[in-house]
Amino acid sequence: MAGKPLAAIVSAGLSKFGRRTGLMTRELFAEAAKEAFERCPNLNPKKDIQMIFFGQAIPESLEHQSHAAPMITNVIGTVPVPCIRTENACASSGAALKCGVYAIVSGLADIVMVGGAEKMCNRTTSEVTEGLATALDFFVSSWSGLTFPGYFALMATAHMHKYGTTEEHLAKIAVKNHRNGALNPKAHMQKVIDLETALKSRMIAWPLKLYDCSLITDGASCAILTKPEIAKKFTDTPIWIVGSAMACDTLEVYERDDYTRSIAIITAGREAYKMAGLEPKDIDLAEVHDCFTIAELIAYEDLGFCEKGKGGKLIDEGETEIGGRIPVNTSGGLKSKGHPVGATGVAQLYEIYLQLLGEAGKRQVKGAEIGLSQNLGGAAASCVVHIYRR
Secondary structure (H helix, E strand, O other): OOOOOOEEEEEEEEOOOEOOOOOOHHHHHHHHHHHHHHHOOOOOHHHHOOEEEEEOOOHHHHOOOOOHHHHHHHHOOOOOOOEEEEOEOEOHHHHHHHHHHHHHHHOOOOEEEEEEEEOOOOOOHHHHHHHHHHHOOOOOOHHHOOOHHHHHHHHHHHHHHHHOOOHHHHHHHHHHHHHHHOOOOOOOOOOOOOHHHHHOOOEEEOOEEHHHEOOOOEEEEEEEEEOHHHHHHOOOOOEEEEEEEEEEOOOOHHHOOOOOOOHHHHHHHHHHHHHHOOOHHHOOEEEOOOOEHHHHHHHHHHOOOOOOOOHHHHHHOOOOOOOOOOOEOOOOHHHHOOOOHHHHHHHHHHHHHHHHHOOOHHHOOOOOOEEEEEEEEOOOOEEEEEEEEO
């Protein structure tokens, strides 16, 4: 039934994002879990949690570590609770959240923990870029040296050619997200920048400059989900998940008819809206996957916040600012908060959770009742969309 809660969020936790020297995945996730457990004193983690889904993208490249799932359940003290690692590139914990919803709705579990983490800052930029590029087709893209900055630059130039989008439009997104991130005590880069700084920053892959690109970051996120009927056992203020959808596009951009749109985003968005019984105009705020500024602009359009090709106008008119019609990335987004890839999807949930509880401090969106999160994997080849209601 449209609008009926699928699951309840009764707690959530987030580690500090940044360069967390001396800490690895297990310690980062323990930090996020500690907050979630402290927020929910009626929960006995070892006794009550029946299943854990943990998103992590490339620990084999970054930490020489696989088989993270039992390590995670051990470090948070929930052995022998089953833990399953999900991997969908940068949508790894968005997929973990989707699996958690599946488990609740199917009746296989009443209480589930979802989350993710990534340790990235112990590697050089080149090493991280190479690791992330494993989410592309190795024999087509990685073999020839193409990486994600290059791919999203192709999307940006196509959007510029087709719709007249400018470098300034992209820079304005960076400026907005840095302004929001400066209000977020858990963000990696709490730094306000101006338009000139963004436009004059070092070129990475034209037209994308340094401030158009998200941060290499260490961090972890988690949330506790329950059946809606038992949520009040754990909190007086549950947040309902009312839409949950995932879709895929071709792995490689060259196989698509249009570089300026993503079938995965459009399909997952439509399915989530239908499930929730809502339309884009009903959303009070959104956390979208701004791995690069062009990705946020395309998300505006593919999620229905504006017409196709009008994303530049939306940012020009301040519609996506805090206080605008549809505030986007109040957390600072991946651009300022940071992008520890395995943690990002549930980190988006964490921001929506705080906002709908009215606990987002100086970045609080007044009267927020309905939120949306959109988490991408690869070059928009995977997309997970969730809709939340107070």
